[in-house]
Amino acid sequence: MSLNSSQVKKVMLEIGETVEKNKEFLTELDLAIGDADHGINLTKGFRAVATKLSATETDDIGEIFTLVGMTLVGNVGGASGPLYGTAFMRAGSYAAGKTSLIADDFVGILEAAIGGIKMRGKAEAGDKTMLDALIPALNAFQEALKQGITVHGALTKAVEAALAGVNYTKEIQARKGRASYLGARSIGHQDPGATSTYLMLRTISKAVQTQGQPEK
Amino acid sequence: MKKLINNPELVVEEMLEGILEAHPNHLRKLSAGNILVRKDAPVNGKVALISGGGSGHEPAHGGFVGRGMLDAAVAGAVFTSPTPDQIYEAIKGVVSEAGVLLVIKNYTGDVMNFEMAAEMAQADGIKVESVIVNDDVAVENSTWTTGRRGIAGTIFVHKIAGAKAEAGDSLGEVKAVAEKVIANTRSMGMALTPCILPAARKPNFALADNEMEIGIGIHGEPGTHREELKSADEITLHLVNKILEDMHLTVGDEVAVMINGLGATPLMELYIVNRKVKQILTEQGIKVGKTFVGEFMTSLEMAGCSVSLLKLDSELKELLEAPADTLALKVL
Numbered sequence: 001m002s003l004n005s006s007q008v009k010k011v012m013l014e015i016g017e018t019v020e021k022n023k024e025f026l027t028e029l030d031l032a033i034g035d036a037d038h039g040i041n042l043t044k045g046f047r048a049v050a051t052k053l054s055a056t057e058t059d060d061i062g063e064i065f066t067l068v069g070m071t072l073v074g075n076v077g078g079a080s081g082p083l084y085g086t087a088f089m090r091a092g093s094y095a096a097g098k099t100s101l102i103a104d105d106f107v108g109i110l111e112a113a114i115g116g117i118k119m120r121g122k123a124e125a126g127d128k129t130m131l132d133a134l135i136p137a138l139n140a141f142q143e144a145l146k147q148g149i150t151v152h153g154a155l156t157k158a159v160e161a162a163l164a165g166v167n168y169t170k171e172i173q174a175r176k177g178r179a180s181y182l183g184a185r186s187i188g189h190q191d192p193g194a195t196s197t198y199l200m201l202r203t204i205s206k207a208v209q210t211q212g213q214p215e216k
Numbered sequence: 217m218k219k220l221i222n223n224p225e226l227v228v229e230e231m232l233e234g235i236l237e238a239h240p241n242h243l244r245k246l247s248a249g250n251i252l253v254r255k256d257a258p259v260n261g262k263v264a265l266i267s268g269g270g271s272g273h274e275p276a277h278g279g280f281v282g283r284g285m286l287d288a289a290v291a292g293a294v295f296t297s298p299t300p301d302q303i304y305e306a307i308k309g310v311v312s313e314a315g316v317l318l319v320i321k322n323y324t325g326d327v328m329n330f331e332m333a334a335e336m337a338q339a340d341g342i343k344v345e346s347v348i349v350n351d352d353v354a355v356e357n358s359t360w361t362t363g364r365r366g367i368a369g370t371i372f373v374h375k376i377a378g379a380k381a382e383a384g385d386s387l388g389e390v391k392a393v394a395e396k397v398i399a400n401t402r403s404m405g406m407a408l409t410p411c412i413l414p415a416a417r418k419p420n421f422a423l424a425d426n427e428m429e430i431g432i433g434i435h436g437e438p439g440t441h442r443e444e445l446k447s448a449d450e451i452t453l454h455l456v457n458k459i460l461e462d463m464h465l466t467v468g469d470e471v472a473v474m475i476n477g478l479g480a481t482p483l484m485e486l487y488i489v490n491r492k493v494k495q496i497l498t499e500q501g502i503k504v505g506k507t508f509v510g511e512f513m514t515s516l517e518m519a520g521c522s523v524s525l526l527k528l529d530s531e532l533k534e535l536l537e538a539p540a541d542t543l544a545l546k547v548l
Contacts, residue, residue: 035295035435036416036420037296040415041296073299073300073301073332074299074300074301075299076299077292077293077296077297077298077299077325077329078296078297078325079297079324079325079328081299081325081329082300082325082328082329082331082332083328085332086332120328120331120332121324121328175362176324176362177324177362178323178324178362178435178437180362181355181362181365181433181437181438182438183356185438
C-alpha cells in the first residue's frame with residue numbers, strides 16, 4: 001500500500017489544522033526570540049493552501065506540493081514563507097509526475113526540502129532553525145529503514161528525532177534570523193521554526209499511520 | 217492603547233489610499249498590490265530602483281519614490297516583509313531595458329523574499345541586481361549572525377543610487393555606487409519608549425520610566441543594552457562614538473549626517489541631538505556636509521532616534537546634492 005494523491009492532499013489539510021491549533025503556542029515561542037508572528041503567519045498561509053487545494057483536480061503529487069509551496073510563499077511573508085515555500089516547491093520538483101508515494105519517496109522529499117531550506121536560508125544544522133528538526137528526522141527515518149523497521153515505526157522514530165531536535169534548539173544560540181540579534185540571550189528558548197516543522201512531521205506520521213502503510 | 221485607526225487589518229491599504237490622494241502628481245499605485253511607483257514609471261533607458269519592506273516605517277519607503285530616488289516601493293504588512301509575488305509585480309511594473317536594482321535591508325525575511333522575486337524576474341529575462349544595506353553598528357557583524365541590520369542609512373542608498381540612475385548610468389554603475397554608500401554608512405539608534413503594533417494592541421517591549429534601550433532596531437529588536445536615561449548630549453556622544461569606532465575617519469574627512477526620529481520624538485529633540493553630533497565631529501576635525509534632520513525611517517510611535525553618518529568623497533557628495541523630488545526628501 002502507498003500514499004495516493006488524495007491522501008497527500010488530506011495530509012496537507014491536516015497540517016493546516018495542526019498549525020491553526022498551535023497558532024497561539026507558536027506565536028508565543030516567537031514572541032520570546034523573534035517578532036511574535038510565526039503562528040499567525042503560518043495559519044494565514046495554510047488557510048490559503050486549503051482554498052487552493054480544494055480548487056485543484058490534479059493527481060500529480062508534484063503539482064500538489066508545488067501549489068502548497070507557491071501559496072505559502074505568496075501568503076506567509078516574513079522568513080518562514082520563503083523557507084517553507086521553497087521546501088514544498090523543492091519537494092514538488094522531486095515528486096513531479098508521481099501519483100503515489102512509497103517510503104523511499106519520503107527520503108527524497110525530506111532531502112529536497114532540506115536542500116531548499118539550506119539554499120534559501122543559507123543555514124546549516126545547529127543554527128537554531130527548522131533544519132534542527134528536519135535533518136535529525138531524515139537521519140532517524142533512513143537509519144530505521146536500514147535496520148528493517150516498518151515504515152510506521154520509522155516515521156515514529158523520525159518524529160521522536162524531530163522533537164529531540166526541537167529540545168536541542170533550547171540549548172544553542174541562534175545564528176540565523178531575528179533571534180540571532182539576541183546572541184547568547186536566545187539560549188533557553190526553543191526555536192519556533194523547528195517547532196512548527198516538528199508539528200508538521202508529527203501530523204504526517206499520524207496521517208500515514210491511520211491512512212495507509214507506504215510500501216518499502 | 218490609543219491609535220487613530222479603523223481596522224488593524226486595513227492599516228496599510230488605507231494609508232496607501234491616503235498617500236495617493238495627497239500626492240496624485242507624484243505617485244500611482246500598481247493594481248497588482250501594495251506597490252507605489254513613480255507617476256511616470258517605467259522611465260525609458262533608466263535603471264529602476266526598487267526598495268520596500270514591512271510597513272510601519274513611514275515615510276520609508278513610499279515617501280522616497282520619485283524623480284532622483286526610487287521608482288517603486290513595495291509595502292508589506294506592518295513589520296513584515298512583502299512577499300516575492302508583490303516584489304515581482306513591482307519589478308515588472310517599473311523595469312526598462314536598463315534593468316532593476318533592488319535595495320534590500322538586511323533582515324532574513326526581506327533578503328529571502330527579494331531574492332525569490334529577483335529569481336522570478338531573471339527567469340523572465342529581466343536584468344536584476346540587488347544590494348543589501350547593513351548600517352546598524354549595534355549588531356555584531358560576524359559570520360555567526362545574520363549580520364548587521366539595515367536601518368535609516370538606507371535612505372542614503374536610495375538618494376545616491378537614485379541620482380546615479382537618474383543620470384542615465386548603467387545597472388553595474390548604479391549597483392557599484394550603492395555598494396560604495398553601504399560600505400561608507402554607519403548608524404546607531406536608541407529608544408525611550410516602545411511601539412505598538414496595530415494587530416498586537418500592546419507594546420512590543422517594556423522600558424521603565426527612567427530607562428532607555430541603546431542600539432535598538434527599527435522593529436524594537438533588542439539593542440546592545442539598557443541603562444538609565446541620560447542627557448541628550450551624553451546619549452549622542454555614545455551613539456556617535458560607537459559609529460566612529462567602526463568608521464575609521466581621519467582628520468579632514470567629510471561626512472553627511474542623518475538624525476532620524478523613530479516616530480514620537482519631537483523635531484526639537486532631534487535638532488538638539490544634531491547640535492551635539494556637529495560638535496563632536498568638529499572636535500575630531502571631521503567636516504560635516506549635507507545634514508538631514510527629521511523622520512525618514514520610523515518605527516510606528518517609538519520615541520527615540522538614530523544617527524547615521526556617511527563618509528563622503530567627491531562622487532558621493534555630488535550625487536547626494538543632485539535633485540530629488542519625493543514626498544519625504546526633496547533636494548532642489
